[in-house]
């Protein structure tokens with residue numbers, strides 16, 4: 016898979032004073048300051064409804080709130096949207112929403128085709144990436160027939176095919192059984208990108224990240240070393 | 254009612270395939286024009302929703318229940334062009350994957366349910382929404398179903414499928430009952446959806462005038478009545494299929510296409526005239 | 534669910550699976566037109582059509598029984614009208630109605646049983662079916678079962694909470710409960726469509742689906758179509 020050398024910028028993500036209110040009046044984000052260094056990985060904890068998914072949707076400009084967002088030194092604006100979307104790869108929580116094309120191969124080729132690759136190149140890249148995530152056997156399958164773990168792998172492949180510098184994963188291990196979860200963690204560990212991982216899974220966070228932030232009602236109320244944050248907020252199944 | 258292959262005589266399915274194909278192309282172009290990007294997945298998901306909503310039973314009396322057909326609901330939510338397109342997609346999948354309706358008969362089923370049925374589910378809503386919202390939605394659901402069913406019945410009769418008097422009246426009574434049911438279900442469903450989020454109902458308002466809608470409605474009634482009258486005429490009951498590949502059927506197909514085309518063209522010109530006079 | 538069977542069939546690798554979808558779709562149309570124009574008196578022709586389908590199913594390595602069982606779904610409808618026709622005194626025609634609808638169903642199943650959805654939609658597209666229609670067909674099929682399963686789960690949840698109190702047995706109450714289910718299903722579907730659109734944007738969607746190029750039409754595809762055409766014409770004109 017083609018990889019750019021890491022960008023010479025030290026800040027992968029820099030966010031100041033981010034606020035967002037849904038059209039129905041729900042104030043989902045209430046002044047978020049956040050940063051991610053290049054090559055670093057961070058976990059996002061927080062109760063259901065605390066605004067984690069809303070925050071994730073801002074990282075590639077799908078939602079546009081107040082405040083400033085810089086990705087790899089680029090301020091997020093209409094002109095930089097396309098560039099930023101190719102730098103930030105988001106793996107959504109619901110794989111069924113992410114895999115919308117009729118076959119696995121076409122789905123993974125969707126992003127590269129949008130980036131302007133020729134159909135032949137896009138398919139080649141899709142094949143390479145699918146092999147990378149261990150799904151080369153399912154090229155012609157319809158996404159509907161895959162298991163939850165396989166769907167997640169294909170969703171990750173679809174994002175990797177865009178060759179992003181930052182991977183954002185929204186609750187990647189929900190609905191996965193323990194062995195599938197372990198395999199997925201192994202795969203994620205092997206990926207070199209900076210990662211933002213939204214999760215309720217303390218083990219996953221400890222394996223993938225070094226730092227954690229804690230969301231509460233649209234604000235970041237705690238931040239620090241991942242193990243320390245887990246202990247401070249009792250964020251573990253007992 | 255999905256007509257399978259083998260029931261319609263060659264001139265009937267031929268006519269309707271020839272009429273429906275360009276009509277679908279036109280509908281697709283219109284839908285594309287009125288549709289923002291984000292509505293492409295929406296149209297697909299709404300088609301899947303209609304499929305799935307048909308699994309939900311609405312009890313209407315002891316031991317009987319009905320379900321949503323959905324043409325009117327789609328038309329109210331998505332607007333007529335997009336709703337037609339979604340119905341065409343549903344019918345194509347039903348014909349090929351679910352053995353519900355034939356492949357040669359697809360033109361007929363598209364004409365009955367995706368074109369006429371959706372138009373009949375949109376026009377009453379558009380015309381009477383201002384007078385009584387619930388009444389308009391009820392009429393939309395009922396008119397949509399009765400239009401599709403009468404057209405299918407007429408086409409079967411023209412094709413020479415015999416309907417003794419008693420059977421004919423029984424079918425019409427059945428159609429009326431299911432039309433009333435669809436009206437009631439559509440009203441209930443629209444209300445339930447609006448309670449969750451009023452912004453979902455409404456779709457894009459087309460620029461066309463109410464006069465045009467009235468003309469279109471008249472045209473629709475004429476097509477339905479015309480089909481039924483034609484099917485009752487003695488020469489329609491002739492067993493066309495038995496004449497096989499005689500030169501006769503091509504003439505009839507041409508005649509059918511010309512007849513339908515004439516009605517549509519007249520209505521189109523009439524509509525243009527009215528809307529021009531209004532804007533002048 | 535039934536669809537799984539067809540999807541599984543369509544992923545086979547028989548000679549018939551490998552033919553170009555355009556050739557198969559054209560062959561299906563030829564077959565259906567020949568069948569549709571065959572007069573009911575020509576019973577020998579119907580037997581010949583059936584043999585043709587059985588040969589094709591064998592070539593495709595599809596189970597004849599499974600195909601026939603699925604095609605029989607049309608029989609309740611045909612039987613009703615066949616009965617009416619019988620009553621009006623035309624038993625041959627009645628038989629013809631049932632035979633034609635059944636054989637047509639079998640033929641359509643042979644197409645979708647040897648051609649995945651992307652194959653036949655690509656064929657339609659290369660014949661200038663509107664791109665927008667093709668996309669909608671693909672999206673409907675993709676989300677059909679996802680949303681149907683959601684509807685099924687909601688129905689179960691509603692059933693398991695339905696008490697035995699008088700009120701819950703009233704028809705009007707159940708009617709509005711069903712409407713509520715439809716409303717929630719609609720809401721979920723709408724939100725899902727939003728989610729899909731987000732996922733599309735996140736992967737660089739700019740308002741246009743970029744189509745992949747169809748594979749070339751080969752001599753073997755042309756031969757296959759010619760064979761089907763010859764077979765259908767022979768049956769139609771000679772028997």
Ligand SMILES: Nc1ncnc2c1ncn2[C@@H]1O[C@H](COP(=O)(O)OP(=O)(O)O)[C@@H](O)[C@H]1O
Nearest residue numbers: 037039041043062063064065066067068069070
């Ligand atoms: N599309 C939406 N419209 C209105 N409110 C929403 C929408 N999506 C989420 N919310 C609300 O915003 C808040 C944050 O939600 P979300 O970001 O999904 O939280 P999390 O991912 O942490 O569970 C919640 O109160 C939720 O109800």
Ligand SMILES: [Mg+2]
Nearest residue numbers: 067068069108
């Ligand atoms: Mg969330």
